[in-house]
Amino acid sequence: MMITYLFPSTIIIGVLSIILFTEASMFALFTLLYPFLYLFELYARHQRHKLAQPWSANNKVILITGASSGIGRSLAHIFAKQGSNLILCARREDYLTNVANECRDHGATRVITVKCDVANENDVSNLIKTIEDSFNKLDCVILNAGVTMGERFENIDYQIIKDIMNVNYFGSTNVAYKALNLLKKTKKSRIVVVDSLAGVLPLPLRSGYCGSKFALRGFFETLQVEVWEHEIFVMMTYPGTVATNINEARLGNNPIPLNMKGAMSVDECAKIIYKGVCRGDKEIVFTAGGKLGRLMEAVFPNAFAHLTRKFAWKAIAADDS
């Protein structure tokens, strides 16, 4: 009696599991549900934007790390034009002073520069203390300071991996950690991470850089879950190649430069980030290739890895491929 009951149910459960859980049926199920999931995505995005807005940069207090050049400098210009209060930090004081003057000319309400190596804990504490003393609040922190590399892992001095992590990952997480109390004091505050497509897709000769940028994604996606109740909005941005002097910020003895052919202009990149900050976006993945790559990796990881091995070298200067 027991056997006649159990035998057919085992077969039914077995067949159902095969149908439901093989990759092909999962994919078919996903395709079937796609329109509903897409509608849910639109709904969730709308809910987030509704909470994050209205938000205007005018008179807001904005901290930008790595503001002495490139994307950080361009972002500083845009916020200056909106009448923001700016705290600009980086290591090169003379460059910072120039950017600060440019921002004053553009109409910034108030600009403060702080010499700060984000990898140095005391510097970061001093930076946050300066903001407390000057404004006692913070509306938006843009974690942009970063360095890169350009060599095979087997050839580098391992210290480079640590140095990159210290700036890109520990520098950014430490600034966020120390700025959190100030961010909690303001409504709808923002944490913006200038990550990279190298934080989503592997890029040869950039193992330490990709590692630090992938790590930022894991950290800040998790932080968003924790700080949601304080209405702090974390935005991840993943730019592709942007025409800056990032190649000069490569660590190592003989680093290969990033191929800048077809790079986006720095002002265009900053404009896209700025608009996302105002909307309160969750993330911005730059370029069609970046979006497609991320989707492909999630659905077809082996095919994605195969293509990566073949084509990722193209992102590196032609003489190394």
Ligand SMILES: NC(=O)c1ccc[n+]([C@@H]2O[C@H](COP(=O)([O-])OP(=O)(O)OC[C@H]3O[C@@H](n4cnc5c(N)ncnc54)[C@H](OP(=O)(O)O)[C@@H]3O)[C@@H](O)[C@H]2O)c1
């Ligand atoms: N350019 C691209 O193709 C690209 C693509 C995707 C993502 N990104 C990311 O965008 C961010 C900005 O890079 P960028 O392209 O604008 O290059 P960049 O012109 O070299 O800017 C890097 C900025 O980071 C600052 N910085 C570096 N190390 C620092 C430290 N230890 N403490 C404080 N500030 C530090 C630099 O200032 P000081 O040297 O004066 O300290 C500089 O202001 C980086 O995080 C980079 O990974 C760039």
